[in-house]
Amino acid sequence: MRKQGVLAGGAAAVTVVLWASAFVAIRHVGQEMSPGALTLGRLLVGSVLLGIFVFTRPRRRPAPGDWKLLLVCGLLWFGVYNIALNAAEQHLDAGTTSMLVNTGPLLIALLAGMLLGEGFPRQLVIGSLVAFGGVIVIGLSSSHGGADTWGVLLCVLAAAAYAIGVVAQKPLLGRLPALEVTWLSCVIGAVACLPFGPALLREVADARPSTVWWVVFLGAFPTAIAFTTWAYALARTTAGRMGATTYLVPPLTIFLGWLLLGESPVLPAYAGGVLCLGGVALSRYRRMPATQVDSPDSKPLSKS
Numbered sequence: 001m002r003k004q005g006v007l008a009g010g011a012a013a014v015t016v017v018l019w020a021s022a023f024v025a026i027r028h029v030g031q032e033m034s035p036g037a038l039t040l041g042r043l044l045v046g047s048v049l050l051g052i053f054v055f056t057r058p059r060r061r062p063a064p065g066d067w068k069l070l071l072v073c074g075l076l077w078f079g080v081y082n083i084a085l086n087a088a089e090q091h092l093d094a095g096t097t098s099m100l101v102n103t104g105p106l107l108i109a110l111l112a113g114m115l116l117g118e119g120f121p122r123q124l125v126i127g128s129l130v131a132f133g134g135v136i137v138i139g140l141s142s143s144h145g146g147a148d149t150w151g152v153l154l155c156v157l158a159a160a161a162y163a164i165g166v167v168a169q170k171p172l173l174g175r176l177p178a179l180e181v182t183w184l185s186c187v188i189g190a191v192a193c194l195p196f197g198p199a200l201l202r203e204v205a206d207a208r209p210s211t212v213w214w215v216v217f218l219g220a221f222p223t224a225i226a227f228t229t230w231a232y233a234l235a236r237t238t239a240g241r242m243g244a245t246t247y248l249v250p251p252l253t254i255f256l257g258w259l260l261l262g263e264s265p266v267l268p269a270y271a272g273g274v275l276c277l278g279g280v281a282l283s284r285y286r287r288m289p290a291t292q293v294d295s296p297d298s299k300p301l302s303k304s
Helices: 002-029 035-054 066-088 094-101 104-115 122-140 146-172 178-192 194-206 209-234 239-261 267-283
Strands: none
Touching: 002 094, 002 209, 002 239, 035 066, 035 178, 035 194, 035 209, 066 094, 066 146, 066 178, 094 122, 094 146, 094 239, 094 267, 104 146, 104 239, 122 146, 122 267, 146 178, 146 209, 178 194, 178 209, 239 267
């Protein structure tokens, strides 16, 4: 059990680092590629790489009832989420986008309470209000009027699609391997984005070689690898707890955005981001149970 916990923690760490890098890469590539074309290119690369691994090992095929959840996960998380995120980063810097999208764990907790039986503790309600206030602060911190407001709305859409996708994915991981779930979801998202194929061909033909390699990077690392390590870790913990690991994505994204792109969120957006992430953290807070340590008759607890 301890070894599994270490492996799950390592998988979650890989996911956090690669997803943080994705925000910066998308911001860079978005200067030459449209949101739909970038999504399709990323998912095609991810589907091919994941498929190579899937078909080199024994497969456990989905049951008929699993396809409904796979469609939800593929269409929303791999399709809608990526398109909305790519579009948002054409209006907002990478750091601000990551802070807004990472209200997703709060939505995961709400949906998990409704659909997975995790309940609605008081902290969840209070945290929801705090995080919602943070979204408002970031929206009001806009210095470019409607463009930034549109970017905020796209981030909220991306966060909602991400949350629904995670909650749909969680039951599947009890019946199917993480690699299989990730590959099928990626293929479903890629098929749904095929209408962007002509735009992808045009834009790749006109793009610099470095831009094309960034698309390959997004498909290979933040998609094929990071979504698989996410699914591996999610299969070994709760949806709400796994969602909380993404608290580390915004600080890493802000650092990488400053280092590689020379940009950072405006000061009021930092305050809104702190409220967002603080609200999410508060929603997942659990008070430690009282022990008998203070009792004069109590005995030390043995280690198990």
